[in-house]
Amino acid sequence: MSFFSAAPFVPAKSGPLYLQLEQYLRGAIVDGVLSEKDALPPERDMAELYGVSRLTIRKALAELEREGLLTRRRGSGTYISGNKPVDGGGLAFREDPVTQGQITHSVWTERVRDIATPDESMALGVRPGTEVYRLSRVRFKDIMPVAIESTVLLTACLRSEAMVEESIYGAMQKSGTCPVRALQRLRAISLEGGYADMLEVEPGSPGLFMERRGFLKNGQTAEVTKAWYRGDASDLISEVSVPHALPQAPSALPFAV
Numbered sequence: 403m404s405f406f407s408a409a410p411f412v413p414a415k416s417g418p419l420y421l422q423l424e425q426y427l428r429g430a431i432v433d434g435v436l437s438e439k440d441a442l443p444p445e446r447d448m449a450e451l452y453g454v455s456r457l458t459i460r461k462a463l464a465e466l467e468r469e470g471l472l473t474r475r476r477g478s479g480t481y482i483s484g485n486k487p488v489d490g491g492g493l494a495f496r497e498d499p500v501t502q503g504q505i506t507h508s509v510w511t512e513r514v515r516d517i518a519t520p521d522e523s524m525a526l527g528v529r530p531g532t533e534v535y536r537l538s539r540v541r542f543k544d545i546m547p548v549a550i551e552s553t554v555l556l557t558a559c560l561r562s563e564a565m566v567e568e569s570i571y572g573a574m575q576k577s578g579t580c581p582v583r584a585l586q587r588l589r590a591i592s593l594e595g596g597y598a599d600m601l602e603v604e605p606g607s608p609g610l611f612m613e614r615r616g617f618l619k620n621g622q623t624a625e626v627t628k629a630w631y632r633g634d635a636s637d638l639i640s641e642v643s644v645p646h647a648l649p650q651a652p653s654a655l656p657f658a659v
Contacts, residue, residue, distance in 0.1 A: 417527065424461075426621060515534070518531075526624075536553070538550075538552045549629055556625070560574055582619045588610055590608065610631040
C-alpha cells in the first residue's frame, strides 16, 4: 500500500535503496500523481511503509528538495512544491545554455560503450557493472576551444554511440527515448591543470562549470553531463515562456512600450 495511487515501490536487488526510492518519488511527481502542495507522511511513517530506514528516506527526500521538487516547512512537514517540469510550451530547454549558437565543430576525445565506474553508477542510480555510453569532446568556436564536455548515458537511451554528432538529446530522441526533464547547475570556477591546457588558457583563468542530469518520465536518471567553459567565451542563455498567459492590451501595461 502507498500513500498515493501509483505502482508500488519494489526495490531492485542491487543498487542504493535511497536512489531507487528517489527515482520512484520523482516519477510520481513528474507524472502528476503527486500534486502541488500535497503533504508527504512523516519520515517515520514512510520508512515503515516502504520497509527502509529513516536515513534512506531522508537521503531520498534531500535530493528531491535540492532539485526543487519538495519544500520543507519547519514545524509543518514536507510538501510537493510548484517547481515541477512544464511541457514544451512552458519552458524552452537549451541543451547547452552557455555557448548556444557559438559552436562550429567538436572533436571527440572519447565515444565508447563501457562499464560504469562506481561514481557513475551512483550518479545514474544503476547497479555496479551496468554498461553505459561515455561521450567526451572538446567544442570549438572556429579555431578556439570553448568547452570540454563529458557525458555518461544509459545504453537503453541510445542505439549506438556513433549516433551522436552534435546534440546528445537529438540522438536520444531518434532512438525513441529522451528525458522529459533536466536539471542544470552552473557555477563560476578557476580553470586549472588539464582543463586550462585543453581550453588554451592560463591556469587560474575564470571559467564556468555546468552539471546536467536528464530524467526519464519514470524518474530514472538517463544522463549525467559535466562541462567546463572558458570564461571569455561564455554567454548564459535562458529562454522561458509563461504557459497559459493571457494577452494584454497595450494600454493595460504598466510601462511605456
